[in-house]
Amino acid sequence: MSFRCLINFLGQRGSKCVSAAGFMSKERFYSKIYTRTGDKGTSATFTGLRKVKDDEVFQALGTTDELSSAIGVASEFLRDRVPDLEQKLEQIQCMLQDVGSNIATPISSARESHLKRVQFSKNIVLQLEHWIDEMSQTLPPLRNFILPSGGKSAAFLHLARTICRRAEREMTSLHRKGEIDEEAFKFMNRLSDFLFTAARYAAIKEGREEKIYRRIATNHEDTKMEA
Numbered sequence: 001m002s003f004r005c006l007i008n009f010l011g012q013r014g015s016k017c018v019s020a021a022g023f024m025s026k027e028r029f030y031s032k033i034y035t036r037t038g039d040k041g042t043s044a045t046f047t048g049l050r051k052v053k054d055d056e057v058f059q060a061l062g063t064t065d066e067l068s069s070a071i072g073v074a075s076e077f078l079r080d081r082v083p084d085l086e087q088k089l090e091q092i093q094c095m096l097q098d099v100g101s102n103i104a105t106p107i108s109s110a111r112e113s114h115l116k117r118v119q120f121s122k123n124i125v126l127q128l129e130h131w132i133d134e135m136s137q138t139l140p141p142l143r144n145f146i147l148p149s150g151g152k153s154a155a156f157l158h159l160a161r162t163i164c165r166r167a168e169r170e171m172t173s174l175h176r177k178g179e180i181d182e183e184a185f186k187f188m189n190r191l192s193d194f195l196f197t198a199a200r201y202a203a204i205k206e207g208r209e210e211k212i213y214r215r216i217a218t219n220h221e222d223t224k225m226e227a
């Protein structure tokens with residue numbers, strides 16, 4: 001299903017897109033997930049631009065999707081063990097969906113009505129900062145570099161943090177060209193801080209130990225120094 005169809009589907013409950021690809025069965029109305037329009041290596045933005053699938057818009061869009069999936073895995077590991085964090089992660093997955101909509105709506109090709117739909121509220125970054133501050137107050141101070149560790153949920157949150165940073169890198173040129181919302185871009189920067197804090201929070205709440213960085217002195221180095 002194309003992105004435009006999906007937005008129409010969610011926004012208008014039964015748009016012409018859906019009726020074109022949809023089918024009425026005795027039980028219910030459903031739409032096919034595939035349109036075959038992307039089979040030749042191009043796809044459409046929400047604004048109707050057709051672009052090659054390795055365009056920076058789809059790279060960044062794909063990475064926000066990957067990020068949300070990694071957060072989903074972390075959240076499943078946390079299930080029923082750290083409910084407050086589980087709830088925050090679910091909200092973040094929704095916020096990421098909005099970042100994706102924003103990326104898929106390059107500003108230079110957007111109409112006012114498109115922009116209205118994908119506008120990203122300033123309060124979302126503030127919310128994230130509030131959550132970071134709230135969790136940080138419960139954590140021991142950082143005295144060393146910590147390694148991605150601290151149990152399965154924490155390690156997955158660290159992995160999500162690195163995916164978040166890749167998404168941010170991929171969004172940077174779009175941001176430079178003025179193609180994405182300032183607040184959505186800021187959100188991605190703050191989100192990696194949130195995920196770092198969340199990883200530490202999950203480790204503490206689950207009673208797991210975070211591994212810390214220590215310099216490894218190897219026999220190889222000793223031999224070199226002696227020679």
Ligand SMILES: Nc1ncnc2c1ncn2[C@@H]1O[C@H](COP(=O)(O)OP(=O)(O)OP(=O)(O)O)[C@@H](O)[C@H]1O
Binds near residue numbers: 036
């Ligand atoms: N490989 C991809 N990576 C990231 N985003 C993609 C990719 N392919 C498509 N998109 C975006 O995600 C939306 C949904 O993807 P989808 O696979 O339905 O698109 P498609 O390949 O163009 O269509 P279809 O699968 O029906 O042939 C697209 O409209 C496009 O904006």
